[in-house]
Amino acid sequence: MSEYVSLTIDGAKIRAPRGTTVLDAALDYGICIPALCHLRDVTALSGCRLCIVELVKDGRSKVTTSCTLEAEEGMVVLAHSEKIVKARKNIAELLVAEAPNSKAIQDIAVRCGVKKVRYPFRHNNCVLCGKCVRVCKEIWQSESLGFVGRGHNRHVALPYNTRPEYCKHCNYCIDVCPMTIVPCPGSMKKGEEFLCGQCESQLSMAANAPDTCVMCELGAGFGCSRRHT
Ligand code: FES
Incomplete structure (x- = not known):
């Protein structure tokens, strides 16, 4: 039996060592799938559900978490279909409501397209990522x-x-712990449940243009004044 399997993620043909999860295979290949509770080399908890993907088989598809899905020969996976992007955005929004001032969660949420939060804030200091x-x-x-x-x-x-x-x-x-990163100083109050969006600049940091707040531990020197748009 081959030690590798071939699968398709978002149309890209990928080879991954047998036993690899679809999430790890995607990340290794440079396909970004948001994941909060994922850690390599420890058992998957499947707690945040941000890593959901569509597994397509025989003309049908089912939604599942990619951190618990083992890559198999011939698998076809959609990580950014319209259905997944919409569902993931909603999951990210719920996570922000759970811990509104977590910078790690805000980073992910902004990348998932969340601008405004429609759910009541719970202000938890733990999102049970485990x-x-x-x-x-x-x-x-x-x-x-x-x-x-x-x-x-x-x-x-x-x-x-x-x-x-x-x-x-x-x-x-x-x-x-995603909660121990320096929290976002712009606490969201009732009626102001939107994200500053400056965490998107995590990407600009990579391009050596750190003119705005990035990941909070890196962006401490850049501040994170909330952008009211
Ligand atoms: S990373 Fe897969 S459920 Fe959290």
Whole structure:
């Protein structure tokens, strides 16, 4: 059996090592699929659903998360069809409502075309992406963090709310958390539920034109005054 599979993503023919997820195959090939809860080398959680794609087979298609979809020979995937772009934009909008001042989420949302948020803000300081839990368990074999509760009460916690002795103090949980990036200073108030859009300039940073706010840890020196349009 070949160690590689060939598939098509958005019309591009791609070869990927057998066992690779469609998301990783796409990213390796330079096809950008937004993903918040994804981390290479740890189990996929499928929590944010930003990475949805259309899997086309026998003239029909189904929507699924690409971080949990294993690339297979002959697969046809649409990562930016009209249907996916629309659904992803809505998911991004919901994430912003969940954590309006998360710069990481705003970055993604702007790239997904979100300008205004129609949902009530919940102002959570965690979007349950589970990156911290998974790196702690799977990379450091520590399990110092875990999910607790169900539904709206679900949250990440330390055992008995105390840092356990077996915590390795690696701080990797903080490094991977999308909420620990310096938050957006332009807090969104009622009636002002739109994004500044300046995070789009993450791309201009790459082009050496950092004239506006980019990713927040890079853009701290550039400020992020909200653009009222
Ligand atoms: S990256 Fe696939 S569901 Fe979050």
